[in-house]
Amino acid sequence: MSGLGNFWAQGDAITRSVAVLLLLMSVSAWVVIFWKGWLLRRVSRDLQRAVPAFWAAPSMDAGRERLAAFDRETVLTPLLAAALATPAGGTLEAQGHTDSQLTRRLRDALHGVLGQLQFGQVLLASIGSTAPFIGLFGTVWGIYHALVSISSAGAITIERVSGPVGEALVMTAAGLAVAIPAVLAYNVFNKWVAASEAELEGFAHDLREMIIDGGAAA
Numbered sequence: 001m002s003g004l005g006n007f008w009a010q011g012d013a014i015t016r017s018v019a020v021l022l023l024l025m026s027v028s029a030w031v032v033i034f035w036k037g038w039l040l041r042r043v044s045r046d047l048q049r050a051v052p053a054f055w056a057a058p059s060m061d062a063g064r065e066r067l068a069a070f071d072r073e074t075v076l077t078p079l080l081a082a083a084l085a086t087p088a089g090g091t092l093e094a095q096g097h098t099d100s101q102l103t104r105r106l107r108d109a110l111h112g113v114l115g116q117l118q119f120g121q122v123l124l125a126s127i128g129s130t131a132p133f134i135g136l137f138g139t140v141w142g143i144y145h146a147l148v149s150i151s152s153a154g155a156i157t158i159e160r161v162s163g164p165v166g167e168a169l170v171m172t173a174a175g176l177a178v179a180i181p182a183v184l185a186y187n188v189f190n191k192w193v194a195a196s197e198a199e200l201e202g203f204a205h206d207l208r209e210m211i212i213d214g215g216a217a218a
Helices: 002-010 013-055 060-070 077-084 098-118 121-153 158-217
Strands: none
Touching (some): 013 060
């Protein structure tokens, strides 16, 4: 800790800004990691319980109630609402074929739900891809700043160089420490979102088929 204290005390505004930026990136990444991990686990459990409960319901009203009871993160109810919606009269939407109207509404609702599930992924990807380079920049700048300070003070010896250079290398390690959890979480969350997306697409497809078959039978 004393080495880091010396590095902070001897660093200039750029060095300290890089350190603060890495700290903010790390805090942001971990907040998103914990939040998305909690969210996607809830969504996975809700899908496993809500979809079978809906299809086991004796009527559409009962199915809607069961779906609302299990769908805590509201990823399935928008699909059902879109499937049962009726376009306003006198609009271009109402002039389209019934099957096309239903497909478009379900597609739009599905895109909205997927956007909700994917929220935060861009931040993790950005942190994972930029943090190592920000840390490397901090190291290069720290070494340059240390060498300039040492040269202005007099003779340069290995003992006087090794300390500041070693402290500056900590910035590279910090950048990697920020980036690695973000990249790992991004890959894991992508897999979870893809699994949820497959379930949601299957539910939307089954809803569409049920409503079209019901309309044809009527």
